[in-house]
Amino acid sequence: MSDKKKIEVCFSPALFQYYQDSYAIAVVIDTLRATSAICNAFQNGLEKLIPVRTIDEAREYKKKGFTVAAERDGYVLDFADFGNSPFNFTKEKVKGKTIVYSTTNGTQAIQMAKNCHMVVIGSFLNLSYLSNWLVEQGRDVLLLCAAWKNRFNLEDAVLAGAITEKLLASIKYSTICDSAIASLDLWLLAKPDILGYIDKAAQRSRLREKGLDDVIEFCHTPDSAKVIPVLKNGYIVDIRNINKKA
Amino acid sequence: MSDKKKIEVCFSPALFQYYQDSYAIAVVIDTLRATSAICNAFQNGLEKLIPVRTIDEAREYKKKGFTVAAERDGYVLDFADFGNSPFNFTKEKVKGKTIVYSTTNGTQAIQMAKNCHMVVIGSFLNLSYLSNWLVEQGRDVLLLCAAWKNRFNLEDAVLAGAITEKLLASIKYSTICDSAIASLDLWLLAKPDILGYIDKAAQRSRLREKGLDDVIEFCHTPDSAKVIPVLKNGYIVDIRNINKKA
Numbered sequence: 489m490s491d492k493k494k495i496e497v498c499f500s501p502a503l504f505q506y507y508q509d510s511y512a513i514a515v516v517i518d519t520l521r522a523t524s525a526i527c528n529a530f531q532n533g534l535e536k537l538i539p540v541r542t543i544d545e546a547r548e549y550k551k552k553g554f555t556v557a558a559e560r561d562g563y564v565l566d567f568a569d570f571g572n573s574p575f576n577f578t579k580e581k582v583k584g585k586t587i588v589y590s591t592t593n594g595t596q597a598i599q600m601a602k603n604c605h606m607v608v609i610g611s612f613l614n615l616s617y618l619s620n621w622l623v624e625q626g627r628d629v630l631l632l633c634a635a636w637k638n639r640f641n642l643e644d645a646v647l648a649g650a651i652t653e654k655l656l657a658s659i660k661y662s663t664i665c666d667s668a669i670a671s672l673d674l675w676l677l678a679k680p681d682i683l684g685y686i687d688k689a690a691q692r693s694r695l696r697e698k699g700l701d702d703v704i705e706f707c708h709t710p711d712s713a714k715v716i717p718v719l720k721n722g723y724i725v726d727i728r729n730i731n732k733k734a
Numbered sequence: 735m736s737d738k739k740k741i742e743v744c745f746s747p748a749l750f751q752y753y754q755d756s757y758a759i760a761v762v763i764d765t766l767r768a769t770s771a772i773c774n775a776f777q778n779g780l781e782k783l784i785p786v787r788t789i790d791e792a793r794e795y796k797k798k799g800f801t802v803a804a805e806r807d808g809y810v811l812d813f814a815d816f817g818n819s820p821f822n823f824t825k826e827k828v829k830g831k832t833i834v835y836s837t838t839n840g841t842q843a844i845q846m847a848k849n850c851h852m853v854v855i856g857s858f859l860n861l862s863y864l865s866n867w868l869v870e871q872g873r874d875v876l877l878l879c880a881a882w883k884n885r886f887n888l889e890d891a892v893l894a895g896a897i898t899e900k901l902l903a904s905i906k907y908s909t910i911c912d913s914a915i916a917s918l919d920l921w922l923l924a925k926p927d928i929l930g931y932i933d934k935a936a937q938r939s940r941l942r943e944k945g946l947d948d949v950i951e952f953c954h955t956p957d958s959a960k961v962i963p964v965l966k967n968g969y970i971v972d973i974r975n976i977n978k979k980a
Binding site: 502503636637638640645665666669673677693 | 912939
């Protein structure tokens with residue numbers, strides 16, 4: 489087992505310091521909705537995404553003429569062009585473009601992981617494509633759940649479990665991480681009826697109350713996107729363009 | 735639902751600030767082994783336990799002539815009388831006594847929760863007795879997992895799920911906390927064969943490597959203890975003695 493690569497799952501950005509591993513590839517997961525939106529954006533031809541932590545930074549970019557997608561607690565910021573529904577990131581809005589992006593949880597987690605070997609973006613949309621790519625890399629993997637204001641959330645844990653299942657199907661990987669084991673078990677419970685399962689998640693209720701739950705099914709449907717969004721020099725680009733952009 | 739009391743589960747002391755609730759009763763859970771040892775000690779007639787965070791504090795108490803139980807990473811500290819195996823806390827060693835106690839994770843979590851309405855100690859040993867008592871109180875409950883050096887652990891989550899199941903059996907309680915929901919699901923998976931399930935936990939392996947896994951079955955066997963250890967003025971006492979000691 490010692491020559492196998494390890495899988496770890498971190499349930500909250502507030503726990504990241506206890507998991508961080510500069511040798512690992514970090515996969516940032518914010519199922520509802522940031523990382524689903526990012527994968528959809530790149531699938532629709534986005535050239536570059538600039539993730540920013542604060543509302544002030546996002547506003548500065550807007551003043552400079554950038555297109556800005558920004559939300560807090562599910563609400564679009566007043567100066568922004570749109571929020572973080574994956575449905576906003578249409579081909580016509582994003583193809584060939586650069587977009588500035590700031591969200592409640594997801595963009596913070598992306599910045600936090602920047603000292604890992606590499607930071608990539610995970611969602612159900614790129615589940616198989618990402619997992620296959622990770623297996624090809626054959627490195628330790630740290631699945632970082634963006635969570636909800638640092639509280640554990642079910643939909644990120646379930647996706648971490650789905651990725652864990654795919655990695656464990658390769659002889660290269662093993663895990664002794666309790667949160668990876670728990671995630672896998674939760675995913676195996678959820679898998680036969682993922683929408684039924686996720687219906688009990690707190691964020692599902694939050695989005696429903698705000699009329700934003702149209703994205704739930706889309707965000708939990710595997711394999712609509714063949715992209716690996718990766719953090720490079722502070723920007724997120726599709727890995728296929730990384731040499732071109734470097 | 736609004737008049738129901740809530741159940742929340744915090745998977746790590748490092749997440750406590752995102753869950754803390756001064757109206758709630760905090761239940762500290764460190765299944766392997768601190769809170770199991772504490773429950774067993776009170777079941778065997780311990781009068782008072784002084785939980786201390788640091789090794790230095792424990793050493794100071796030892797110099798003053800106190801009996802000290804103290805461990806780090808499963809190893810007994812050299813100056814201590816014994817470590818934190820529940821089997822150390824026999825009637826002959828603890829009955830009517832005061833013991834100073836310091837462990838890797840558990841005693842830190844106890845101190846951390848002290849601003850909650852009340853802090854009590856949970857384990858499989860007092861599962862039913864504690865759960866019934868909590869239902870009688872009819873207050874919000876925050877289940878605080880001591881975790882392993884702030885990392886999520888399976889055995890604490892499973893016990894949190896077992897307590898959640900018992901509370902939800904009362905009409906007084908409901909939960910929309912994702913970690914409570916996840917804990918309950920993990921417990922329901924584990925319940926038919928708790929020892930088989932917990933065999934995959936990282937702490938199970940740590941204890942096995944150190945030859946300390948003789949306690950696993952005892953720590954996962956429900957209902958050997960009818961005690962509610964409670965934090966009062968910096969000490970832990972059985973709730974039945976709380977007026978006597980106040």
